[in-house]
Amino acid sequence: MRAKHLLLALIPGLALLGACGGRDDGNLRTPGRDEYNDNSGRARTLGRSDPAGTGVLIFGTDRSGDRGGAGGDSGSGLGVNAYLWRATLDTLSFMPLASADPFGGVIITDWYTPAASPGERFKATAYVLGRQLRSDGIRVSLFRQIRGANGQWSDAPVSTGTGAELEDRVLARARELRSQSASR
Incomplete structure (x- = not known):
């Protein structure tokens, strides 16, 4: 009888713990990986998700070419041309x-x-x-x-x-x- 009461007491705790593990929208997440996920809320909120879908941009600019000048860098995310x-x-x-x-x-x-x-x-x-x-x-x-x-x-x-x-x-x-x- 005690085992049954103990099991009934643990079920709500396990259900609560299981609810913290992920979302139910088909995108399984692991902690700390959101910054690498194009569709993450963080990327959309910061506006740093690459519209071409090739990854999250490091400097928050697009990869479409020059950045404000003749012969600018090619948008590669490098610190130099x-x-x-x-x-x-x-x-x-x-x-x-x-x-x-x-x-x-x-x-x-x-x-x-x-x-x-x-x-x-x-x-x-x-x-x-x-x-x-x-x-x-x-x-x-x-x-x-x-x-x-x-x-x-x-x-x-x-x-x-x-x-x-x-x-x-x-x-x-x-x-x-x-x-x-x-x-x-």
Whole structure:
């Protein structure tokens, strides 16, 4: 008899606890996942749900292209111009990547030794400087080391035009990416 009374006392508590677990509208939720759900009340309330249905936008702007300026970023949610960012990665892809910060706009490569000259190595640091596609939106610093007779690497000067040549290649690739994007 006591077991029956105990069971009757537990049923309302279990029903109340079960009601807290989710909604009955067919969308099962797990705690903490609302911010990733396009149809969540939070996304609709904040107006950050992507109308194309591809996800919740990080900065609350649409992905439709320029953000208020000629050559603005492509709406990718990056902290820098998406065309310059992608073009810099493409241009420096022959060197091993050490670090890339898309919000700060810094790309750092590891040391690269060309097959033609095993006695020297290069390292690059690229800075994407803004959200607009401009000629002064990229800076590339190149470092060079030469291996001495004792096997130790020592710093050596880089040709003055090498950094500028890399910047020009990045800009050309960025323009190419932008024109490909516009033609779609």
